[in-house]
Amino acid sequence: MLSPKAEQVIHDYLNLPFKGIPGARAPYFNNARQRERGQLRVLVGKGTPQEIVEEAKIISIQYHAGLFDKQGDCCLHNAHTGKPVTPDDLRRFLIDHSLGIECSGFVTQVLRAHYRETKGFDFVKKITATPRAEIVRRLIAWLRPVENINVATYANDENSTLVRGYEEIKPGDLVIMLKTGPRQEHDHILLITDVQGKTIHYAQARAWSREGKYDHGVARGTISITHPTESLLKQDWQELGYNGDGNETYIEAKQANTLCIKRLRLNT
Amino acid sequence: MNFQPLQQSLVYLIGSTIAAFLWAPLLTKFLYKYNITRRGEFDPTLQGERRHKAGTPTMGGLLVIVTVTVITVLFNWQRRYTYVPIGAMGIAALLGAADDLLNIFGTKRRLRNVRHTIILMKVHKRWYMKLWYALTIPWIGFRDLVSMFGSKQGRGIQVHEKLLLQFGAGAVTAWWVYVKLGASWQTINFPFDGSLYLGWFIIPVIIFFVMFTANAVNVADGMDGLAGGSLIAAFLGLTVVSWVEGRTAFAPLNATVVGALLAYTYFNVKPARFQMGDVGSLGLGTLLAINAIALNKTLLIPFFGFIFYVEIFSVILQVLSRRLFGRRLFKMSPLHHHFEIMGWNEEKVVMRFWIIQAFMVMVGVWLALN
Numbered sequence: 001m002l003s004p005k006a007e008q009v010i011h012d013y014l015n016l017p018f019k020g021i022p023g024a025r026a027p028y029f030n031n032a033r034q035r036e037r038g039q040l041r042v043l044v045g046k047g048t049p050q051e052i053v054e055e056a057k058i059i060s061i062q063y064h065a066g067l068f069d070k071q072g073d074c075c076l077h078n079a080h081t082g083k084p085v086t087p088d089d090l091r092r093f094l095i096d097h098s099l100g101i102e103c104s105g106f107v108t109q110v111l112r113a114h115y116r117e118t119k120g121f122d123f124v125k126k127i128t129a130t131p132r133a134e135i136v137r138r139l140i141a142w143l144r145p146v147e148n149i150n151v152a153t154y155a156n157d158e159n160s161t162l163v164r165g166y167e168e169i170k171p172g173d174l175v176i177m178l179k180t181g182p183r184q185e186h187d188h189i190l191l192i193t194d195v196q197g198k199t200i201h202y203a204q205a206r207a208w209s210r211e212g213k214y215d216h217g218v219a220r221g222t223i224s225i226t227h228p229t230e231s232l233l234k235q236d237w238q239e240l241g242y243n244g245d246g247n248e249t250y251i252e253a254k255q256a257n258t259l260c261i262k263r264l265r266l267n268t
Numbered sequence: 269m270n271f272q273p274l275q276q277s278l279v280y281l282i283g284s285t286i287a288a289f290l291w292a293p294l295l296t297k298f299l300y301k302y303n304i305t306r307r308g309e310f311d312p313t314l315q316g317e318r319r320h321k322a323g324t325p326t327m328g329g330l331l332v333i334v335t336v337t338v339i340t341v342l343f344n345w346q347r348r349y350t351y352v353p354i355g356a357m358g359i360a361a362l363l364g365a366a367d368d369l370l371n372i373f374g375t376k377r378r379l380r381n382v383r384h385t386i387i388l389m390k391v392h393k394r395w396y397m398k399l400w401y402a403l404t405i406p407w408i409g410f411r412d413l414v415s416m417f418g419s420k421q422g423r424g425i426q427v428h429e430k431l432l433l434q435f436g437a438g439a440v441t442a443w444w445v446y447v448k449l450g451a452s453w454q455t456i457n458f459p460f461d462g463s464l465y466l467g468w469f470i471i472p473v474i475i476f477f478v479m480f481t482a483n484a485v486n487v488a489d490g491m492d493g494l495a496g497g498s499l500i501a502a503f504l505g506l507t508v509v510s511w512v513e514g515r516t517a518f519a520p521l522n523a524t525v526v527g528a529l530l531a532y533t534y535f536n537v538k539p540a541r542f543q544m545g546d547v548g549s550l551g552l553g554t555l556l557a558i559n560a561i562a563l564n565k566t567l568l569i570p571f572f573g574f575i576f577y578v579e580i581f582s583v584i585l586q587v588l589s590r591r592l593f594g595r596r597l598f599k600m601s602p603l604h605h606h607f608e609i610m611g612w613n614e615e616k617v618v619m620r621f622w623i624i625q626a627f628m629v630m631v632g633v634w635l636a637l638n
Binding site: 039046054062144146 | 590591592593595596599605608609
């Protein structure tokens with residue numbers, strides 16, 4: 001298991017801490033399309049659950065009064081329709097305002113809580129996000145560590161080592177997919193949260209195409225090791241009741257140029 | 269103590285209040301007639317609870333600017349001391365007026381960045397256009413740099429253009445102080461009999477204070493009554509200081525501003541009959557700085573304009589925090605919006621800011637007289 005605080009962070013992403021209305025799952029948001037630079041980290045898909053909620057309140061109060069009251073309490077009423085606000089309404093609001101979390105941002109925030117609790121340090125300051133020769137980039141990464149950690153950072157051999165056998169896998173390890181997707185142009189990462197016998201539990205932030213515009217977000221899934229001597233792609237991937245080619249996370253793993261399980265050197 | 273200048277100042281104060289009250293309905297009618305009002309479609313903050321502010325006339329600051337200018341030009345004949353403050357206020361007010369009008373009636377401007385300009389320079393067939401693009405690159409670079417720290421504007425005068433014009437107003441003031449007012453203004457006075465000779469270095473100091481104060485008042489003008497009430501306290505403090513120090517030109521000028529501001533704030537408290545607009549905030553911010561500099565109280569401007577300085581520093585810190593660390597320092601900036609989002613109503617924020625401003629002006633007056 002990850003540490004209790006790390007599990008709490010995952011729980012908070014799955015149930016954003018909006019006062020009075022549980023069950024709003026953090027949507028997926030990736031800044032690759034909007035390419036915001038120098039923005040608030042919550043607006044580039046790297047924020048904590050609390051930051052997402054706080055930013056939603058600010059945006060709501062600034063532009064769309066009615067979703068929150070003046071004390072920031074959520075969803076007492078919906079001024080536009082008069083109907084009670086549901087978690088789905090909240091999620092729509094978040095997605096319409098580009099609020100959410102992306103895969104590496106999610107992993108970073110969870111691992112940050114994990115390492116703070118178990119090892120007592122802030123792991124983002126110990127990870128190498130940029131080549132040592134690039135002074136300016138290193139300065140930016142020092143100022144804004146979370147925003148400068150991406151999947152490639154985790155995949156970098158300076159930061160992580162390969163996990164070669166399924167029996168060695170432990171919570172905090174990462175399933176890394178490099179150059180994946182139909183055009184093999186993006187990377188993806190899953191965080192292993194628990195290992196129970198031959199079942200690996202993971203959590204991730206992702207957007208499945210079948211979920212459309214408003215249903216994506218943070219999710220949990222499992223990989224059952226049914227063929228211990230074979231590759232990850234030969235195992236049974238389950239998520240939201242889908243497996244095999246119905247499971248888009250599995251499809252993404254299949255499309256990846258590189259698919260591996262890695263462990264942060266800090267975790268060894 | 270000579271009370272005659274004080275009595276004279278009070279005459280100016282009462283006179284300008286009455287004058288401003290008398291023509292305020294005409295101004296309101298004029299602003300409504302030509303539809304010089306805040307437009308909801310251009311301003312995304314005019315939704316929800318602030319919806320009622322859409323349609324409120326803006327450029328109400330003309331009430332103060334015009335009243336002060338007319339009364340000073342007609343009655344305060346110590347031109348050696350008044351023509352530059354009024355002139356610089358006029359320059360800043362004109363800039364603000366242009367911005368207000370372009371914000372309402374202007375079209376969205378398409379601005380190219382440095383990268384785009386370099387591409388155009390490379391691909392354009394005509395040599396003189398290539399030359400033009402090459403020559404404008406530093407200016408566009410300056411604009412890109414400024415836009416990193418400011419909000420994105422589609423219409424109106426852009427931040428970098430404003431800065432240039434404000435620099436002009438600051439330069440006029442600096443020239444006046446350095447060349448016309450005499451050598452004693454090249455020394456900055458500190459409270460408790462301290463002083464520092466700056467020589468020509470006083471010029472950039474003055475330009476900085478004029479630009480900074482004008483923008484500070486501009487930033488603080490975001491709630492009904494906030495800027496108006498705070499400016500009353502500031503100019504009242506300057507009136508007292510100029511009277512006590514025997515500056516017979518500035519006491520009436522500051523008193524005239526207080527009088528006009530009283531009438532303005534009467535109409536500007538919530539729900540506002542009209543709003544100040546950039547014409548008023550930039551003009552009066554410039555005048556505040558110049559009048560304090562003219563009294564040789566440059567270092568006390570942050571006390572006389574305390575709330576404005578707090579507001580602009582909240583913006584600067586928020587932008588730095590956002591750009592450098594990716595986090596908010598305040599829930600929103602300027603600071604009055606932070607409290608608004610915390611659940612304070614507008615009246616509470618404004619009145620508390622007035623009280624803090626009044627107190628700090630009193631501290632400023634005390635320091636000025638020591």
